[in-house]
Amino acid sequence: MKAFLQKIASLRPTKRKLMQLYFALLFNANAKGFVNGTIYQGPTKYACVPGINCYSCPGAVGACPLGSLQGSFSAGKSTMFYVFGILLLYSLIFGRMICGWLCPFGFIQELLYKIKTPKLKKSPVTRVLSFLKYVLLVFFVFIVPIAYAFKDTPLPAFCKYICPAGTLEGGVMLLSNKLNESYFAMLGPLFTWKFVLMVSFLIGCVFVFRLFCRFVCPLGALYGLFNRISLFGVKIDEPKCTHCNLCVNHCKMDIKKVGDAECIACGDCVSVCPTGAIKWKGVKQKETPDANKKAKTATRAVSFVLMLAVLIGVYAYYWTASPDLPQEESSGSEESSAPDTPTEGNQVGNLCYQGSLTAVGAGGITNEKIDVITEGKITIINFWGTWCTPCVGELPYFDQIASEYADTVSVVAIHTNMVVNTAGEYIAAYYPDSKLVFACDEAGETYYKQLGGRGTYPYTVVVDQNGVIARIFVEALEYEDLQEVVEELLK
Amino acid sequence: MxxxxxxxxxxxxxxxxxxxxxxxxxxxxxxxxxxxxxxxxxxxxxxxxxxxxxxxxxxxxxxxxxxxxxxxxxxFPYADKKQKNKADTAFLLARAYGKKDTDAVSGEILAERKKRKLHTIVLAIVLALTSIVFLIYACNGSNFDRAEINASMIRAMWVLLPCLAVSFVCGVFVLYCREKSLYRELELVRKLPDAEKQTEIVTKTDKNVTAVRIILIAAAIVLLGIGLFTGGAADVLTKAINICTECIGLG
CATH class of the missing domain: 1.10.287 (Helix Hairpins)
Structure with missing residues (x-):
């Protein structure tokens, strides 16, 4: 019994585990997002959080630094400066301590590693594999996004093809909400690939310590480069070190030396060192640690209460700041006394809301106002953004439909309300003489939300000649899809 | 029992x-x-x-x-097999040399050193070659087709993965060989006669770290400031508040 109680006492979470849990909760404080199945759209997303935490996660309250970095190449110099500045600052202050203490995905991996199974220990093979993340950093985070940025196509290659955190926190979390049932329509080979990869990583993490961090994470690779000069972390007091290598052998990461690029400053080695040669950087070492136990306990209690209060406050703030889900517009046939005359709404079969939006031309926003729905014509309303890869990818098909069916179809491409300056440049470069009608919603994304948009892009609404919504697509479309819908409505 | x-x-x-x-x-x-x-x-x-x-x-x-x-x-606590505590061979070697007469270094020791040099050169050549092959491919803009992004990425993988595989095999091989060679040298050094005067092991100290740190922090703040005042944060917000479905693997 005594042994059992001792074991229970030893299961008490360490300070690091509590910090990891705390920051995982803090970075995902938008609890209402999980209920509504939508993402937070407030101002705190101007800032990047230090660890990997997908900004498409319903709970995320900050931007993912890796996604922002990849997106910055196609966004312009100022965004690059901003993101590089943030990343450099994080690296110089914390280094890879972020991986060990602040990263929510690192925390998930460590929890999985707690499952009692045989573990694969580090070896020269894992040491060599640990260099893989640098290759991924160079190729998926720099080369591919930059190559496509030159072609005006934003491509966050790592997010799109690899990131299991995005699939888990963004994809699976959004899909698991019943309100997002329409998202299932867009799943295809890419989701299959990313799901397989995510499951492999998660199962792998049970057997291999921090599988993703050690071999794949480009953010960890980037932070690791600054580990030696970061303000916080662990360091060796060389004169005290006897080079017994206990620290290196005890460490589960592929370090060659404490504090090198692989070290996540978890601090496990500090207690192992027989000579006390490993110290925390940026923390004043106390000569007599046990001198004032009461004061220490009081400080801990106050810090705990303060941190808890901050967390509760943050959750309360985001709960009130996030808008409630708009009431679902019911189909006209249920409410209307005359079933043949549908009411206005955002479901298939409803009369589509007429929107009066501002036209966007090659020079940017114009003074011209346009009506979105054209009476007597099929109207295809496409919501897009220059920052969105699939939106940019499908735009040529809309252009083709607009020119081929010019007499019968009107295609309105509504740019997401921000960064419309880039939209002007984009239109000037690729669609100077297009039949597409480009517009933007200067009153925020009111029209998009009115038509049932839930923050996902691309989003397309097809309205028939009578102004009734015929189809809604929450996915990227091909030319054949559009042609099929148009032909069907023309019959 | x-x-x-x-x-x-x-x-x-x-x-x-x-x-x-x-x-x-x-x-x-x-x-x-x-x-x-x-x-x-x-x-x-x-x-x-x-x-x-x-x-x-x-x-x-x-x-x-x-x-x-x-x-x-x-x-019933399960005692996991702990990683064997293996001292750093390179350091053991340096310490062994500190006690021995280095003038009496034999041909066998020199041969081991040569072997390690050769391994390093081979690894460097393989890494350089694979990097060059891959960079030539990656720097050619036409390999990244705007209309067929997925197909372009699959084609790129056909170049990247073999390069990675070759580098990985070579890296593991060299790492094993290097460790073995260091052990062999250690054994040989231990057989050398003791020196009259012991040489001190020189440990590297990090100088100028603070200066580099200050310069980089200043650079980071400047970059951040420029980005903020020229509207860079707005693009980050745009990306963060809208779900690009393809970016999270939805399609």
Missing amino acids: KRINIMTIQKIHRFFLSISLAVTGIFLIIGCLMIYRFGAGTYSREAVADIFSAFAFPICLSPILAVIGWVLDCF
């Missing part, structure tokens, strides 16, 4: 938990592939529920076994 039995139970439990987890993973992957293959790429909530309910047993078994494992571990 009792202790051995408990350990055996623990081992059997761990084995079955590992199998169960692996099977769960495989079933999840197969389930996903089945929906994709037989549903011709169309997913639906019902299809997912149907497929995964068929795999419910192993999926539920794994968490149950995991909980049993934790409970078992609380009553």
Whole structure:
């Protein structure tokens, strides 16, 4: 019994585990997002959080630094400066301590590693594999996004093809909400690939310590480069070190030396060192640690209460700041006394809301106002953004439909309300003489939300000649899809 | 005897938990592939529920076994095999040289050093070649087709993966050989006669770190400031508040 109680006492979470849990909760404080199945759209997303935490996660309250970095190449110099500045600052202050203490995905991996199974220990093979993340950093985070940025196509290659955190926190979390049932329509080979990869990583993490961090994470690779000069972390007091290598052998990461690029400053080695040669950087070492136990306990209690209060406050703030889900517009046939005359709404079969939006031309926003729905014509309303890869990818098909069916179809491409300056440049470069009608919603994304948009892009609404919504697509479309819908409505 | 039995139970439990987890993973992957293959790429909530309910047993078994494992571990702690404490060979070698007469270095030692040099050169050449091959491919803008992004990425993988595989095999081989060679040299050095005067082991100290740190922090603040005042944050917000479905793997 005594042994059992001792074991229970030893299961008490360490300070690091509590910090990891705390920051995982803090970075995902938008609890209402999980209920509504939508993402937070407030101002705190101007800032990047230090660890990997997908900004498409319903709970995320900050931007993912890796996604922002990849997106910055196609966004312009100022965004690059901003993101590089943030990343450099994080690296110089914390280094890879972020991986060990602040990263929510690192925390998930460590929890999985707690499952009692045989573990694969580090070896020269894992040491060599640990260099893989640098290759991924160079190729998926720099080369591919930059190559496509030159072609005006934003491509966050790592997010799109690899990131299991995005699939888990963004994809699976959004899909698991019943309100997002329409998202299932867009799943295809890419989701299959990313799901397989995510499951492999998660199962792998049970057997291999921090599988993703050690071999794949480009953010960890980037932070690791600054580990030696970061303000916080662990360091060796060389004169005290006897080079017994206990620290290196005890460490589960592929370090060659404490504090090198692989070290996540978890601090496990500090207690192992027989000579006390490993110290925390940026923390004043106390000569007599046990001198004032009461004061220490009081400080801990106050810090705990303060941190808890901050967390509760943050959750309360985001709960009130996030808008409630708009009431679902019911189909006209249920409410209307005359079933043949549908009411206005955002479901298939409803009369589509007429929107009066501002036209966007090659020079940017114009003074011209346009009506979105054209009476007597099929109207295809496409919501897009220059920052969105699939939106940019499908735009040529809309252009083709607009020119081929010019007499019968009107295609309105509504740019997401921000960064419309880039939209002007984009239109000037690729669609100077297009039949597409480009517009933007200067009153925020009111029209998009009115038509049932839930923050996902691309989003397309097809309205028939009578102004009734015929189809809604929450996915990227091909030319054949559009042609099929148009032909069907023309019959 | 009792202790051995408990350990055996623990081992059997761990084995079955590992199998169960692996099977769960495989079933999840197969389930996903089945929906994709037989549903011709169309997913639906019902299809997912149907497929995964068929795999419910192993999926539920794994968490149950995991909980049993934790409970078992609380009553009968399982002593994990610890990583052998192996001292750093390079340092042992440096320390051994400190005590020995370095003028008496034999031909065998020199041969070991030459071998290691050769290994390093071979690795450097392989890494350089694979990097050059890949960079030539990556720097050619026409390889990244705007209209066929996925196909371009698959083509790039056909170049990147073989390069990576060659580098990996070479890296592991050189690492093993280097470690073995260091051990052999250590053994040889230990046989050398003791020196009259011991040489001190020089340890590197980090100078100028503070200066570099200050310069970089200043640079980071300047970059951040420029980015903020020229509207760079707005693009980050745009990306963060809108879901680019393709970016999170939805399609």
